[in-house]
Amino acid sequence: MDWRTIARIARREIAERFLEPQTKQLVTYSEQWKKGLIPTPREAYLGIPNGPSYSTGVEDATLRGNAFLASLCDEYDLTYDGEVKTLAHTLFEGIRRTQDAAEPPGFVPRFVLPDGRSCYPNSSGDQHTILFYGLWRYVKSPIATAEQKRAAADITGRVMDRMRKHGWRIVSKDGTNAHAGGQLRGTRLLAVLLAAFKITGDNQWLEIFQHEVHEDLHAMVQQILGDGPGMPPGGGFYGPQQHAELLTILAEDDLNWDRRAFFRNARKEIAERFLRDPIPTESHCPTYSDECKEALGEAAHIPSPLDAPKHFRPELWGMEEDRDWRKDYQRWVDMDGEPGPSPYIKWWLGLRPGICHERNCSISPLVAYHVCLLSGDEELAKTVAEPLERHFDTTDITQAQKLGSLTGAHAVAVLAMGREA
Numbered sequence: 001m002d003w004r005t006i007a008r009i010a011r012r013e014i015a016e017r018f019l020e021p022q023t024k025q026l027v028t029y030s031e032q033w034k035k036g037l038i039p040t041p042r043e044a045y046l047g048i049p050n051g052p053s054y055s056t057g058v059e060d061a062t063l064r065g066n067a068f069l070a071s072l073c074d075e076y077d078l079t080y081d082g083e084v085k086t087l088a089h090t091l092f093e094g095i096r097r098t099q100d101a102a103e104p105p106g107f108v109p110r111f112v113l114p115d116g117r118s119c120y121p122n123s124s125g126d127q128h129t130i131l132f133y134g135l136w137r138y139v140k141s142p143i144a145t146a147e148q149k150r151a152a153a154d155i156t157g158r159v160m161d162r163m164r165k166h167g168w169r170i171v172s173k174d175g176t177n178a179h180a181g182g183q184l185r186g187t188r189l190l191a192v193l194l195a196a197f198k199i200t201g202d203n204q205w206l207e208i209f210q211h212e213v214h215e216d217l218h219a220m221v222q223q224i225l226g227d228g229p230g231m232p233p234g235g236g237f238y239g240p241q242q243h244a245e246l247l248t249i250l251a252e253d254d255l256n257w258d259r260r261a262f263f264r265n266a267r268k269e270i271a272e273r274f275l276r277d278p279i280p281t282e283s284h285c286p287t288y289s290d291e292c293k294e295a296l297g298e299a300a301h302i303p304s305p306l307d308a309p310k311h312f313r314p315e316l317w318g319m320e321e322d323r324d325w326r327k328d329y330q331r332w333v334d335m336d337g338e339p340g341p342s343p344y345i346k347w348w349l350g351l352r353p354g355i356c357h358e359r360n361c362s363i364s365p366l367v368a369y370h371v372c373l374l375s376g377d378e379e380l381a382k383t384v385a386e387p388l389e390r391h392f393d394t395t396d397i398t399q400a401q402k403l404g405s406l407t408g409a410h411a412v413a414v415l416a417m418g419r420e421a
Contacts, residue, residue: 024094032057041118049329050341051122058111066134106162124180186220191246236284286350305368318399319354366408
């Protein structure tokens with residue numbers, strides 16, 4: 001595989017189709033902002049169709065933007081490509097714009113609308129933690145300017161202060177628990193504290209880290225993994241990736257070398273377990289309509305990420321679908337649909353075989369392969385080599401309809417490129 005070319009193609013597709021030019025933030029679906037489907041400030045204020053903005057295309061700019069920023073830094077280390085540097089600067093400016101507009105200060109919006117201040121009221125744990133991962137990686141990179149490093153430190157300080165004020169809980173704009181929030185603890189908290197120290201140079205975060213890191217590390221990792229052979233319920237594909245990236249912060253920057261080895265081993269175990277999980281996991285499975293389930297066939301439920309290429313359906317790849325979330329939201333209301341974002345987004349996704357196929361046969365397995373390569377384990381890299389190459393042999397990534405396919409393709413291509421360097 002020509003991994004450098006794959007990384008370049010994925011990067012350019014993201015920049016041309018998914019980077020909203022006015023706000024410099026990433027949208028989930030390439031056509032939504034072109035068709036005027038980005039929410040209005042009023043819809044955002046009211047939480048229509050839901051507080052986290054699921055289905056609107058503006059639900060994951062912070063999460064995806066910071067993960068992509070980290071991947072761009074990795075690519076630049078390998079290529080010194082000026083195009084990569086320019087895109088990273090643009091992406092950072094979008095991230096800074098988002099956080100500078102946050103109200104109250106330290107809230108982590110998923111996306112700030114073109115008016116420069118409006119956003120949905122809900123955030124999540126992965127939006128917060130991957131913000132730190134992206135900024136940590138950017139500050140370590142030669143791409144970042146001195147002024148941008150100061151801006152990253154300011155952002156980090158505001159978010160840390162707010163989280164500490166709320167007992168390290170992930171909260172919405174009004175201070176109530178976020179939909180996919182909870183309390184930062186264990187290795188998630190350790191990684192955020194260490195990243196905050198590295199980004200800001202503020203010793204208070206290191207002091208808290210040193211206090212927390214003396215807890216039982218094995219118990220901390222079990223909080224992530226839970227009981228049994230697979231990932232804990234609710235992990236989906238975001239969970240393992242988030243934990244692997246946070247463990248990377250600890251594995252690279254903890255001053256204690258024994259703990260670094262422990263964190264690397266934990267990262268490897270997450271990758272191994274990820275490969276044994278079905279796609280989609282039960283808690284993240286769409287509520288498939290009969291028509292969608294029939295169109296997907298065996299691709300509706302895949303035994304593991306390693307099996308995903310076998311279930312790829314060419315006729316569903318790049319499929320154009322009506323994604324008018326406003327129309328569907330009204331239908332949901334007229335049906336007396338259950339309140340809350342999870343039932344709504346599972347229903348909305350379950351009507352669309354093209355999106356479901358791309359989640360199951362592209363995004364989820366690519367995230368799994370990424371976590372395996374990120375682990376640095378040679379045997380895991382060999383395990384995913386064949387399905388990874390098969391994915392790119394059968395898939396024209398320029399036809400991807402969701403951002404996650406392209407950020408996933410970029411991440412694995414860059415890591416594969418690094419292995420060969």
